[in-house]
Amino acid sequence: MLEQACHRASMPGFFMEELNMKLIKWMVFAGVMAMSINVLAEGGGDRTFERAFSANAKAMEQYAANQGKAPPVVRDYAYGMKLDVVKIVSVVKPQPACSVVPTAMTYEDSQGQLNTLKYSVAGVCRNSGG
Numbered sequence: 377m378l379e380q381a382c383h384r385a386s387m388p389g390f391f392m393e394e395l396n397m398k399l400i401k402w403m404v405f406a407g408v409m410a411m412s413i414n415v416l417a418e419g420g421g422d423r424t425f426e427r428a429f430s431a432n433a434k435a436m437e438q439y440a441a442n443q444g445k446a447p448p449v450v451r452d453y454a455y456g457m458k459l460d461v462v463k464i465v466s467v468v469k470p471q472p473a474c475s476v477v478p479t480a481m482t483y484e485d486s487q488g489q490l491n492t493l494k495y496s497v498a499g500v501c502r503n504s505g506g
């Protein structure tokens with residue numbers, strides 16, 4: 377009889393432990409899902425830039441044709457590169473992210489040629505307090 381009473385008294389503790397384990401599992405699951413959504417959102421930035429860059433490239437080809445010039449040559453920026461910028465024609469808007477993001481600028485040099493330069497900038501971070 378005493379054993380049964382002790383066993384019944386320990387049952388609520390067992391259920392509380394099981395409930396706590398389930399709660400912890402759900403909290404871990406929710407945390408993992410939140411982090412994975414963040415990763416997916418950041419990975420989408422490259423695709424967004426490529427779409428914006430592609431649209432800009434088509435617009436710059438049309439601009440070049442209207443101006444009677446050759447389409448711009450696309451180059452990646454390298455540190456220390458000498459630039460001959462006379463007129464900025466177009467800039468691809470940087471993505472809103474709290475990280476370094478790609479962008480591009482199309483410009484006209486002193487010889488009248490169009491050039492497109494791909495480079496990286498600090499993203500427009502909504503949490504920067506500005």
